[in-house]
Amino acid sequence: MANAPVDRIPAAKVITDPAALGRYQHDEAEWAPYGMPLAVVRPRSAEEVRDVVRFCLAHEVPVIARGAGTGLSGGANAVDGAVILSFEDMNQVLRIDTDERYAVVQPGVVNDDLRAACAQQGLWYPPDPASSPWSTIGGNVATNAGGMCCVKYGVTRDYVLELEMVNGRGELVRVGRRTAKGVAGYDLAGLMVGSEGTLGVITEITVRLRPSRPLERTVAGYFDSVVDAGAAVSAVTAAGIIPSALELVDRHCLAAVDAWKNMGLSADANVVLLGRIDTPGAEGDAEAERMRECFEKAGAGWAVVSTDQQEADALFQARRLAYPALERLGPLLTEDVCVPRMALPEMLRRIEEISQRHDIHVANVAHAGDGNLHPLIITKAGDEAAKARAQLVFDEILDEAIALGGTVTGEHGVGLLKMAGMDKELGEAVLGMHHAVKSALDPAGIFNPGKVVAVRQK
Amino acid sequence: MANAPVDRIPAAKVITDPAALGRYQHDEAEWAPYGMPLAVVRPRSAEEVRDVVRFCLAHEVPVIARGAGTGLSGGANAVDGAVILSFEDMNQVLRIDTDERYAVVQPGVVNDDLRAACAQQGLWYPPDPASSPWSTIGGNVATNAGGMCCVKYGVTRDYVLELEMVNGRGELVRVGRRTAKGVAGYDLAGLMVGSEGTLGVITEITVRLRPSRPLERTVAGYFDSVVDAGAAVSAVTAAGIIPSALELVDRHCLAAVDAWKNMGLSADANVVLLGRIDTPGAEGDAEAERMRECFEKAGAGWAVVSTDQQEADALFQARRLAYPALERLGPLLTEDVCVPRMALPEMLRRIEEISQRHDIHVANVAHAGDGNLHPLIITKAGDEAAKARAQLVFDEILDEAIALGGTVTGEHGVGLLKMAGMDKELGEAVLGMHHAVKSALDPAGIFNPGKVVAVRQK
Numbered sequence: 001m002a003n004a005p006v007d008r009i010p011a012a013k014v015i016t017d018p019a020a021l022g023r024y025q026h027d028e029a030e031w032a033p034y035g036m037p038l039a040v041v042r043p044r045s046a047e048e049v050r051d052v053v054r055f056c057l058a059h060e061v062p063v064i065a066r067g068a069g070t071g072l073s074g075g076a077n078a079v080d081g082a083v084i085l086s087f088e089d090m091n092q093v094l095r096i097d098t099d100e101r102y103a104v105v106q107p108g109v110v111n112d113d114l115r116a117a118c119a120q121q122g123l124w125y126p127p128d129p130a131s132s133p134w135s136t137i138g139g140n141v142a143t144n145a146g147g148m149c150c151v152k153y154g155v156t157r158d159y160v161l162e163l164e165m166v167n168g169r170g171e172l173v174r175v176g177r178r179t180a181k182g183v184a185g186y187d188l189a190g191l192m193v194g195s196e197g198t199l200g201v202i203t204e205i206t207v208r209l210r211p212s213r214p215l216e217r218t219v220a221g222y223f224d225s226v227v228d229a230g231a232a233v234s235a236v237t238a239a240g241i242i243p244s245a246l247e248l249v250d251r252h253c254l255a256a257v258d259a260w261k262n263m264g265l266s267a268d269a270n271v272v273l274l275g276r277i278d279t280p281g282a283e284g285d286a287e288a289e290r291m292r293e294c295f296e297k298a299g300a301g302w303a304v305v306s307t308d309q310q311e312a313d314a315l316f317q318a319r320r321l322a323y324p325a326l327e328r329l330g331p332l333l334t335e336d337v338c339v340p341r342m343a344l345p346e347m348l349r350r351i352e353e354i355s356q357r358h359d360i361h362v363a364n365v366a367h368a369g370d371g372n373l374h375p376l377i378i379t380k381a382g383d384e385a386a387k388a389r390a391q392l393v394f395d396e397i398l399d400e401a402i403a404l405g406g407t408v409t410g411e412h413g414v415g416l417l418k419m420a421g422m423d424k425e426l427g428e429a430v431l432g433m434h435h436a437v438k439s440a441l442d443p444a445g446i447f448n449p450g451k452v453v454a455v456r457q458k
Numbered sequence: 459m460a461n462a463p464v465d466r467i468p469a470a471k472v473i474t475d476p477a478a479l480g481r482y483q484h485d486e487a488e489w490a491p492y493g494m495p496l497a498v499v500r501p502r503s504a505e506e507v508r509d510v511v512r513f514c515l516a517h518e519v520p521v522i523a524r525g526a527g528t529g530l531s532g533g534a535n536a537v538d539g540a541v542i543l544s545f546e547d548m549n550q551v552l553r554i555d556t557d558e559r560y561a562v563v564q565p566g567v568v569n570d571d572l573r574a575a576c577a578q579q580g581l582w583y584p585p586d587p588a589s590s591p592w593s594t595i596g597g598n599v600a601t602n603a604g605g606m607c608c609v610k611y612g613v614t615r616d617y618v619l620e621l622e623m624v625n626g627r628g629e630l631v632r633v634g635r636r637t638a639k640g641v642a643g644y645d646l647a648g649l650m651v652g653s654e655g656t657l658g659v660i661t662e663i664t665v666r667l668r669p670s671r672p673l674e675r676t677v678a679g680y681f682d683s684v685v686d687a688g689a690a691v692s693a694v695t696a697a698g699i700i701p702s703a704l705e706l707v708d709r710h711c712l713a714a715v716d717a718w719k720n721m722g723l724s725a726d727a728n729v730v731l732l733g734r735i736d737t738p739g740a741e742g743d744a745e746a747e748r749m750r751e752c753f754e755k756a757g758a759g760w761a762v763v764s765t766d767q768q769e770a771d772a773l774f775q776a777r778r779l780a781y782p783a784l785e786r787l788g789p790l791l792t793e794d795v796c797v798p799r800m801a802l803p804e805m806l807r808r809i810e811e812i813s814q815r816h817d818i819h820v821a822n823v824a825h826a827g828d829g830n831l832h833p834l835i836i837t838k839a840g841d842e843a844a845k846a847r848a849q850l851v852f853d854e855i856l857d858e859a860i861a862l863g864g865t866v867t868g869e870h871g872v873g874l875l876k877m878a879g880m881d882k883e884l885g886e887a888v889l890g891m892h893h894a895v896k897s898a899l900d901p902a903g904i905f906n907p908g909k910v911v912a913v914r915q916k
Contacts, residue, residue, distance in 0.1 A: 098696075099692070099695065099696060099798075099799070099800045100798050100799060100800060101695075122698070143641065144641045144645075146639050150638070150639060151638070154616075155639060157645070157648070158612075158616065167887065167891055168894075169887070169890070171887040171890075173885075173887045173888050173891070174888070175888060175891070177796075177865050178798065178863060179796040179797060179798060179828075179829055179830075179863070179864050179865050179868065180608070180609070180796065180799065180827075180828035180829055180830065180868075181604050181608060181613060181796045181825075181828050181829075181830050181865075181868040181869055182796055182865040182867070182868055183601065183602045183652045183865075183867050183868065183869060183870070183871050183872070184865045184866050184867050184872060184876065184879075184880045184883050184884065185872065185880055185884055185888070185889075185892055185910065185911075186649060186652070186653055186657075186892055186895055186910075187602075187615070187645075187648055187649055187651065187652055188888070188891055188892075188895075190615070190645055190648040190649070191644060191645055191648070191649050191895075193645065194641045194644070194645055195644055199644075210700075211698040211700065212698075234557070237557065237559075238556075238557060240580070240669040240670075242668075242669065279738065280737065280739075280741040281738075281739050281740055281741040282739055282740065283738040283739040283741070338635075338637040338638065338639045338640055339637060340557075340558050340636065340637060341557070341558060341638065342557045342558060367639075369638075370637075370638035370639050371637055371638055371639075372637075372638065372639050405636060405637070406637050407635050407637055407639075407640040407641075407642045408642055409640070409641050409642050410637065410638075410639040410640055410641065411639055411641055412641070413641050414641070414642060414643065418642065421642075422642045422643055425642050426642065426643055427631075429625065429627070429629040429631045430631050430632070430633060430643070430646070431643075432627070432629075433625055433631070433633070433646055433899060434643050434644055434646075436626075436898040436899055436901075437644055437646075437649075437895065437898055437899070439898065440894040440895055440897065440898035441891060441894055441895070443894075452643065452644075453643075
């Protein structure tokens with residue numbers, strides 16, 4: 001590896017200047033370790049990706065695919081001596097088929113750019129992670145990204161039809177299909193989704209689209225406690241309502257966004273629930289009113305179906321900006337646990353208890369309708385004692401999520417930060433199956449080594 | 459293998475009487491080969507399944523899981539000397555969680571029985587293969603079964619949350635999760651779905667449920683030609699309508715059902731299209747009318763939004779009975795190609811051409827809204843020359859489906875009948891990935907050997 005002939009990497013755009021390599025070393029998981037890559041390659045075609053993978057196979061060099069670097073688990077972090085494949089130059093929407101309702105894109109297309117291109121054709125690509133203005137479809141596929149509309153419309157995996165990829169033998173192949181249904185062989189496309197670049201490198205993605213949807217109604221509720229808000233979410237589910245979004249934002253997040261963007265957000269309440277309903281017509285109006293009643297009965301101090309689109313958009317914008325706003329206050333450690341919907345109030349109660357016991361500030365945003373919580377663990381930069389306590393908070397939240405029947409990661413991925421948690425969640429036998437799949441599809445062990453599954457001696 | 463001590467199979471219910479073994483030798487794919495099993499085991503618990511798999515591992519005996527035997531590709535067919543695990547005694551709905559909206563079932567639960575149990579709780583399990591009165595959830599998962607409502611609600615894979623299974627090391631494990639979202643590790647549950655028992659044996663299934671849905675409106679259209687009907691389907695898609703069902707039944711099928719059940723079906727037209735809309739309220743009424751207009755503009759001689767629920771149900775019942783009705787007329791060879799929706803008229807045209815050229819009778823039913831066609835190739839019992847021509851028809855239809863960008867199997871699975879077609883569709887490199895996954899998860903090669911992927915010498 002140390003002797004890999006960098007100057008013979010078969011690609012036109014190769015970066016080896018140490019100063020320029022810096023911005024490719026890690027993603028936004030500030031607490032995860034990272035190394036110094038051998039080189040960064042900015043491929044311009046699938047064939048170039050294939051050639052670089054073959055080079056890496058020949059010289060036993062790790063290869064790490066990278067989108068926009070907005071990941072929150074360290075999945076895109078460099079390991080020493082790796083080649084980073086950065087897809088910023090493969091950012092084209094190649095085709096939108098309005099009849100079959102799919103789009104074919106290069107991995108570096110930014111999520112919002114795809115959504116805008118689809119909207120021009122009267123179509124909609126649902127998965128909408130909060131990072132959608134920056135994150136790429138390639139990264140979204142690698143992590144099986146979720147977002148706000150998952151509660152009704154599912155996650156990235158539900159939209160991936162076909163992938164072009166370079167496999168562990170350096171072959172450029174297509175897995176999946178473009179038809180509405182298909183069961184010819186194993187679901188290798190589904191297996192690639194969420195595998196965080198550990199089983200191959202994706203070079204092209206075909207995603208299913210939906211027709212544009214009607215305008216959503218927004219229902220906002222202000223609560224005194226996260227526990228009350230959690231009860232409101234459970235009530236919505238129990239009422240058989242499937243909202244198109246159901247988000248929770250606590251006071252800390254609202255205040256941080258306001259301090260940054262001066263949006264004039266009310267921070268009178270401790271928690272805000274933001275629901276959306278996109279059922280068309282009078283049925284949708286009735287559903288929105290039923291959701292408002294659920295909020296009210298669960299103890300909302302104020303609950304309203306918004307008639308002011310601008311105000312509603314501002315509230316959702318605040319939700320999206322919670323992460324970057326809090327990041328301004330110090331190093332963030334981001335959780336991503338997902339628990340059964342009905343366990344949401346109890347999980348929020350336990351987070352509060354853990355936070356108080358360790359005297360560590362925890363702000364909460366959540367895709368509440370999915371039971372997917374993002375406790376944001378905040379410490380002051382340089383306070384090492386607080387950082388150690390924060391790590392305890394992080395670990396205990398994972399343990400409580402598992403204890404409640406949940407998972408350590410709902411949508412951010414395992415990367416580096418959740419590897420220990422995943423091991424606890426899955427157990428030895430299922431981990432063994434993971435290692436078997438990893439070895440089968442990446443026999444040389446070059447794809448993003450040490451992420452998701454630990455490197456095992458052969 | 460020949461020396462496997464049958465009398466030491468670690469299960470209470472073991473059948474070895476050759477006469478009794480007969481009904482476990484094959485599924486409904488009448489043309490596929492099958493062998494004589496060593497024994498049939500009717501397990502009563504997951505632990506018993508695990509013990510039988512360990513016995514088979516120790517003695518290198520093939521093990522084949524079997525639901526109701528309604529498969530149409532030979533996936534459940536016995537190979538000589540195999541142990542058949544028949545799940546007829548593991549047929550309990552273990553739990554329906556109305557709050558989290560999931561059901562936990564044993565593999566032998568019949569699809570319609572689960573649907574009925576869910577309905578009692580105001581919930582709905584969407585996947586509805588035409589075999590739903592007989593086929594089991596275990597078999598549905600193994601083949602990733604589809605059905606009529608897929609066009610709006612997806613296939614079995616979209617509903618499987620968690621599986622308990624016995625893996626290739628004889629370990630009883632859980633893969634997947636019960637939360638709404640989760641990305642902790644590879645999607646092994648998704649990989650199991652549709653793998654036709656070649657990667658392990660499923661012992662328990664947790665499926666996602668939806669709230670009960672509103673009554674559907676039925677739109678029926680009568681057409682002179684399958685090509686016109688295909689054009690109507692394309693028009694519905696192009697209009698942005700997502701029907702809750704969109705089925706095509708040709709005159710041959712209607713006549714066969716009528717001859718059997720005497721339902722008084724009109725067979726004036728050559729092709730009937732049956733659409734359903736379950737969008738609630740006035741919006742749904744408007745959509746149904748728009749669908750009717752699409753039918754009319756595409757050349758329907760008669761197109762109507764049905765106000766007679768009984769008549770509508772009879773038409774859909776006829777669709778469901780098409781396969782068994784035609785089966786009465788002679789050995790059936792069933793196709794299951796899926797093509798891009800817009801290619802449906804062209805695919806139907808090519809099927810007609812192939813049928814005429816080989817002088818073989820082909821009846822058509824189709825999940826038209828998905829582009830998933832089931833040409834039913836009919837010959838007289840004992841007519842060997844016709845049978846040879848029918849095989850040519852079968853192969854040519856597969857070739858044309860691939861040529862139109864489709865797949866050789868939309869929902870029935872590969873089993874034995876589609877192995878050659880799958881090989882053509884996927885190509886050598888992707889087949890290599892299949893073999894790698896198979897060897898990784900079934901290193902001893904005991905799970906349903908020779909199905910989906912060919913047995914390769916090690």
